[in-house]
Amino acid sequence: MFTEYDPEAGALTRELRDQFDAFASGEWDAARLTDHQTRRLREVVAYARARSPFYRERLSTLTDDEISALSIDDLRTLPFTTKEDLRKAQLDILSLPVSQAWIFYETTGTTGAATPCPRTNSDSIHNNTVLTAYYRDVLGRHGDGQVIGVSGPTELHATGDTFGDVCRNLGHGVAKMWPHSPLVGFDRALELMRSLPLTGLFCTPGMAMSLAQKALDAGFDLKRDFSLDILMLTGELMSPSLLRNIGELWGAEARNCLYASQEASVLAAATADGSLRTAPLINHYEVIEPEGTEPVAPDADGVRCGELVVTNLYAGAKPLIRYRTGDMVRMTDPGPDAAVPAPALEAIGRVRDRLILNGHLVNGYDLEDLLLRRFRGYLDYQVTVDRNAIGQDVLSLTLQAGPAGDHWDAVEAAVEDCNRELDTPVTVTTGSPGPITSTGAMVSWKAARVVDLRAESSLENTSAERIAAARAR
Structure with missing residues (x-):
């Protein structure tokens, strides 16, 4: 009007x-x-x-x-x-x-x-x-x-x-x-x-x-x-x-x-x-x-x-x-x-959200698509990045189970995908990532979805944790 x-x-x-x-x-x-x-x-x-x-x-x-x-x-x-x-x-x-x-x-x-x-x-x-x-x-x-x-x-x-x-x-x-x-x-x-x-x-x-x-x-x-x-x-x-x-x-x-x-x-x-x-x-x-x-x-x-x-x-x-x-x-x-x-x-x-995994530079979009392509029915997810005893980067995918139950029948194919495309081992577990994953729009995909144990905590990590703590109250 x-x-x-x-x-x-x-x-x-x-x-x-x-x-x-x-x-x-x-x-x-x-x-x-x-x-x-x-x-x-x-x-x-x-x-x-x-x-x-x-x-x-x-x-x-x-x-x-x-x-x-x-x-x-x-x-x-x-x-x-x-x-x-x-x-x-x-x-x-x-x-x-x-x-x-x-x-x-x-x-x-x-x-x-x-x-x-x-x-x-x-x-x-x-x-x-x-x-x-x-x-x-x-x-x-x-x-x-x-x-x-x-x-x-x-x-x-x-x-x-x-x-x-x-x-x-x-x-x-x-x-x-x-x-x-x-x-x-x-x-x-x-x-x-x-x-x-x-x-x-x-x-x-x-x-x-x-x-x-x-x-x-x-x-x-x-x-x-x-x-x-x-x-x-x-x-x-x-x-x-x-x-x-x-x-x-x-x-x-x-x-x-x-x-x-x-x-x-x-x-x-x-x-x-x-x-x-x-x-x-x-x-x-x-x-x-x-x-x-x-x-x-x-x-x-x-x-x-x-x-x-x-x-x-x-x-x-x-x-x-x-x-x-x-x-x-x-x-x-x-x-x-x-x-x-x-x-x-x-x-x-984001440019700064890219990850290097065993020599492969990967953006968030492709990593998320790769890790989740075999799974359906989950209610949330989070990725942890770590380095094993021999210096190899490794991934862990946590899925929050939905009404359809667990996802174990798709794990083997997901592991093969990650090994083939990124030369990186992945394990899949069931659990709840908690409220931090709800902060993606406020902070960044990486701060909300990725726990990178290889790197020091950043300002974005701290901001995401602060917002998540407030939402959990």
Whole structure:
């Protein structure tokens, strides 16, 4: 309704809706997209340099003429922006005062100073248009009359507002419920899930498994007593093996629905073909060497694997220029059957979450997928890394048994997989990892899921333990 009181926002909504509809239907060719990105890049660089104290200094050597002549290829001449830059700059990173935003968000601040992430109407409209356009067919396959729950990490996070607005755009009812809130709690959340009933749920993979644990402890049957058709999962590392397990637990479709960050907003979203696809109308993407600065070349299959660098192509409260996300991704150009003609993206873990196991460098996504691919029906998991008496790295996988019982019939195949692909022994045990695994979205996958006995405890480990202890009380 606010757009009726803000004609500029209303006009932008209609413009972007029409652009995304045309783009998704294949009406944009490469030349049109390049022209769009080039024009937006020049606008954003000029805007940030003029308005942001941080970028005024960072881009001070650029002349007006150089900015007006920038091309996409010239991006490589501009400096990177890092997470540490955001922590140090704080409000100086902003291109508008907070008073001109419609809402204030910030990062969780669990491993360093929280960074401000206010959003203007323009920010929200640009990002929510992507999700509305991409989710229309994903949610539409489950019919009308849906009631969809949204569970996010904190009240200062964009999750509830973003998904609530997108569901409203698509005509679905929404219940924002925060199971970790003392005024809601898991019992009330489960009651709402059953009584409304919820047909869909936006949450993290960890929350989906925590809800399953609490429901089973209360004597419920996940498939009989709940009406979930779809789980839209985000906020944590999510391998195909973990997704399949969560879907089977609940008897619902489980989707990796979003790759985003509080700082850089929406970077890729689920589409009807099962992939996460980028949003090239509002962002420009680079994939670079994680330990360097150069772009990576596609492999024989056309996949670029490296650290993602993103530049926002819209002028809002805090456009970021060449932001090093710290995330490892695999990016593949779209084929003729793509639901949206944009590259597919797999987020495969933070650069610093990679592990070296007996000489093999492995990211979190592939390790999780490898270890869990043989198992179904578990309610939680954790990995321990140690070194044996002869100096060999060894793994231990702890699975929390679900309603289907133990997993011993799959252990031999899992051991063979790990030996073959990583030259690393693995043992499998049954047990409960405890509340620390619920901290993945707040801290990191590695701090939540991996106990590395070879390394000293880190700030992330300490933060995860502190949050877990508070949740256990």
